[in-house]
Amino acid sequence: MYEGPVQDLIDELGRLPGIGPKSAQRIAFHMLTMDPTDLTRLQVALQRVKDEVKFCELCGNVAADVLCRICADLRRDPSVICVVEEPKDVAAVERTREFRGKYHVLGGAISPIDGVGPEQLRIAPLLKRLADDVVTEIIIATDPNMEGEATATYLIRLLRSFPGLAVTRLASGLPVGGDLEYADEITLGRAFSGRTNVG
Known part of the structure; x- marks a missing residue:
C-alpha cells in the first residue's frame, strides 16, 4: 500500500503480537514524526535487548547474567x-x-x-x-x-x-466484579471445582 521502507516498517510492526494492521500503520506514522533523539533511544533499546538479554540457564527467565536475579537470590x-x-x-x-x-x-x-x-x-x-x-x-x-x-x-x-x-x-475462578453469564466454561468449571467452605 505504501512505498519502500514505510511499508516494510508497517509489515514488521504487524508481525508483533497484539499489533494489527491499523495499529502497525499508526505506530509507523508516529515513528516518522518522532524526534530523532527519541527514535535513536528506541533503536538503542531494541539493540541492547538483542545484544545483552539472555535467558537464565536454570529457570529460563530473562536475565542479564548466567542466572536471573530470582535464581541468584539465596x-x-x-x-x-x-x-x-x-x-x-x-x-x-x-x-x-x-x-x-x-x-x-x-x-x-x-x-x-x-x-x-x-x-x-x-x-x-x-x-x-x-x-x-x-x-x-x-x-x-x-x-x-x-x-x-x-x-x-x-x-x-x-x-x-x-x-x-x-x-x-493455581486456583482460578471468577474475577471480582464479573458476571456469571460472561464467564467461559473452563473458568466457571474451575470456580466450581475450586470452591471453598465458608460455613
Missing part, C-alpha cells in the same frame, strides 16, 4: 518451584508478592495446532531440577486456556512418578 525457597509458560508470567506472579520460591519457564504451552509438543518446551530441564531431591512442591501456573490446561495435564501425569513431590495447580 533468600528464595528452593524447595518450591512455580512452573509458568513465559517470562512475563514470572513478572505477573512476582507482582502479587505472595510467592517466595523459584520459577521454571517452559517457553510456551502444548499446542498441536501450532506444532508445539512437549519436546519443544523446557520440560527436560525441569525434570533435571528434580533429581537432587531439594524440590518438595511444583506449582503449575499455566494459563487457564486450552493450551495451558493441556500443558498442566501433561505435567501432572509426568510428575506423578516422583515420590514425595506435591504437585499443585
